Amino acid sequence: MKAGVRQFLIAASAAVIFPCAANAQTAAISDDVVKIGVLTDMSGQFSHESGEGAVTAVKMAVEDFGGKVLGKPIEVLVADHQNKPDIASGLARKWFDVDHVDMVANLINSSIALTVSQLAKEKNRIAIINGSGSSRLTNDACTPNSVHYAYDTYALARGTGSALAKDGKRSWYFLTADYAFGHALEADTSAVVKAMGGQVVGSVRYPVETSDQSSFLLQAQSSKAQVVALAGSGNVLVNSIKSAQEFGIPQGGQTLAGLLVWITDIKSLGLSSAQGLVLTNAFYWDRDDETRAWSKRFYDRMKRMPHMGDAGDYSSTMHYLKAIQAAGTDDAQAVMSKMREMPINDFFAKNGRIREDGRMVHDMYVYEVKKPSESRGDWDFYKLREVIPGEQAFRPLKDSVCPLVRKG
Structure with a gap:
């Protein structure tokens, strides 16, 4: 093949290939x-x-x-x-x-x-x-x-549930938000409590937008459970903790467990009301x-x-x-x-x-809310109790029913 013809064919091939490459690059996004x-x-x-x-x-x-x-x-x-x-x-x-x-x-x-x-x-x-x-x-x-x-709820349950069980808190009563998150949190925490030799003595589910949890809290108080577990979130959680303080639930010897507590919740509650709460979290600013x-x-x-x-x-x-x-x-x-x-x-x-x-x-982290006397200033709310390695914090794949999981 003559050199001139060869160069023409190479050039023609490039004209076909490079526009395609350019189009592919453009189509990448x-x-x-x-x-x-x-x-x-x-x-x-x-x-x-x-x-x-x-x-x-x-x-x-x-x-x-x-x-x-x-x-x-x-x-x-x-x-x-x-x-x-x-x-x-x-x-x-x-x-x-x-x-x-x-x-x-x-x-x-x-x-x-x-x-x-x-x-x-x-x-x-x-x-x-x-x-x-x-x-x-x-x-x-x-x-x-x-x-x-x-x-997720498995990690929250694994952290807070096991921490309180280790403290000897074996009987639990759940106040559970009546939607997917609350149901999962109660189920996952109950499994942890029972696995560590504890028992669930009762539970009640409340509407997710409820403004008054008085009757639910009184049921929890009368149960005499060592732990009153709040399986919910949002403004309702904050209000329920405040109400529990007013009813004297922690003063009567029952431990309040906020199973999902955000640092903004602690800010709303103030350390006087929130002190002593044990919670599990993925992140702390300090x-x-x-x-x-x-x-x-x-x-x-x-x-x-x-x-x-x-x-x-x-x-x-x-x-x-x-x-x-x-x-x-x-x-x-x-x-x-x-x-x-x-x-x-x-x-x-x-x-x-x-x-x-x-x-x-x-990794996940178990924290305890500080007493007012322990805090060094604004937003200084938590002291570390335990680090849970990631492989222990979340549901093992061997226990998963996810259809994407390949099991040996």
């Missing part, structure tokens, strides 16, 4: 933008556990990443689901079908997280859950498109130099210290964007593969990893 939707409670009883804090944390991660990934802009959308699964489903469906949102973040309220994570699977998008706790999200309701990041540095930045924006939901929203968003960068695309399955492959090492978690069931495994 769908619609030329990565869209993250923060679906949260902006105005209801869980807004102090999510809401503006979740939005701020996600936006901080996007800004720290540089505002672009693979040369394309990152946009953050925000919506208030009003704690109604039908509204949340409608918003998420519109985001996926019309607005082409790639990842939905936060998802406070377990009923909503369970609904939206299934929708993300259907639409082949990604859901990252930080606000909600139901361990069903990585058990029977797991999906290949969702990640449960900060905490844990080390890294947590203090990031928390100061968050505080400058929100004028409050962050909790584990805020820290988890930042960390998971950053991990998601790093996975897009590593995958070279925002395709959901390619990104999920990279998220599972890449370890998580930041101020939130060390050597964290996302398992095949979607559970992000990391």
Whole structure:
């Protein structure tokens, strides 16, 4: 073959190959933008556990990443689901079908997280859950498109339940919020209590939006159980702890156990009311130099210290964007593969990893709320009782019914 003809054929081949490569590179980011939707409670009883804090944390991660990934802009959308699964489903469906949102973040309220994570699977998008706790999200309701990041009811039960059982608190009575999160928290904690030789002497379920828990607390008081376990969250939890103090429940020798307590709850209660509470958490702003540095930045924006939901929203968003960068695309399955492959090492978690069931495994911490005399200042609320290694904190895969789990 003559040299001139050979050069022509090479040039022609390049003309075919390189446009295809260019087109593939352009198509790596769908619609030329990565869209993250923060679906949260902006105005209801869980807004102090999510809401503006979740939005701020996600936006901080996007800004720290540089505002672009693979040369394309990152946009953050925000919506208030009003704690109604039908509204949340409608918003998420519109985001996926019309607005082409790639990842939905936060998802406070377990009923909503369970609904939206299934929708993300259907639409082949990604859901990252930080606000909600139901361990069903990585058990029977797991999906290949969702990640449960900060905490879950299994870890809360494992930490607080075992800590109080070790203190000799063996009889329990549950005040349980009547929705998916409360049910899971009661079930997981009951299992821990019974495994350690304790017993559940009774339980009562209250409407999630109830404003008066007096009758429920009186039932718990009359049970004479050593532990009155509050399997709920939000403003109702704060009010129930205040009411329990007024009824003299802890003064009568019963221990109050807040099974999900946020640092914003302690701020609302004050140390005089909250002192002595034992709680399990994924994050505390004053844990080390890294947590203090990031928390100061968050505080400058929100004028409050962050909790584990805020820290988890930042960390998971950053991990998601790093996975897009590593995958070279925002395709959901390619990104999920990279998220599972890449370890998580930041101020939130060390050597964290996302398992095949979607559970992000990391250390959990058991804290006790300080007495007023022990606190050195504002937001100095916790003293560490125990560190639970990640492999012990979360449900073992051998016990999982998640269909994605391969068992030997």
